[in-house]
Amino acid sequence: MTSAAFRTAGVEDTRSAAAVVASLARRGDLILLVGELGVGKTAFVQGFARELGVTSPVTSPTFTLVHRYEGKHVLHHVDVYRLERLSEVTDLGLPEMLDEGITVIEWGDAVRPALPADFLEVRLSYVDDTDPTYTDDARDLMLTVVGPSWSARAGTIRAAWER
Helix, strand or coil: CEEEEEEECCHHHHHHHHHHHHHHCCCCCEEEEECCCCCCHHHHHHHHHHHCCCCCCCCCCCCCCEEEECCCCCEEEEECCCCCCCCHHHHCCHHHHHHHCEEEEECHHHHHHHCCCCEEEEEEEECCCCCCCCCCCCEEEEEEEECCCCHHHHHHHHHHHCC
16 A cells, blocks of 8 residues: 655645546546545546546535446546445446446445455545644545555656646
8 A cells, every 4th residue: 555645735736636646547447536625626527527528517526326427438526425324326227337448436435345455545634723734725645556456646646636
């Protein structure tokens, strides 16, 4: 398991960080987004989708559970916040989504046991207000690679974000 931490200065910076990840994504990839309500998970998906050439508006699929977007790759944006049982993940058709394109799951930590053990986890968190670099819009991002598919790309993400 490999991890890297980064700080974004605001919403557009979070979207730009997501674009770096999206530029390295490929069909079959699974990305889990983790973080409190309102921390920027959907903003991350918006930047990710923009990098993939998605032109339609990207909104949270909280009530529909899954949104499908067309771009350079098919992007499945999943929100599992409202699922009541872990077994409901199977009903979403995740294996088919992974075969067809890239899948990003908001609240992914809640269903992690039902997922393949090969994904990139992006944990977004608010910056502590006692931190000297604190702003209302700043976010800390922790990327954790689980499994082989993202391992070779982790260094590239780190290098791109450190520019």
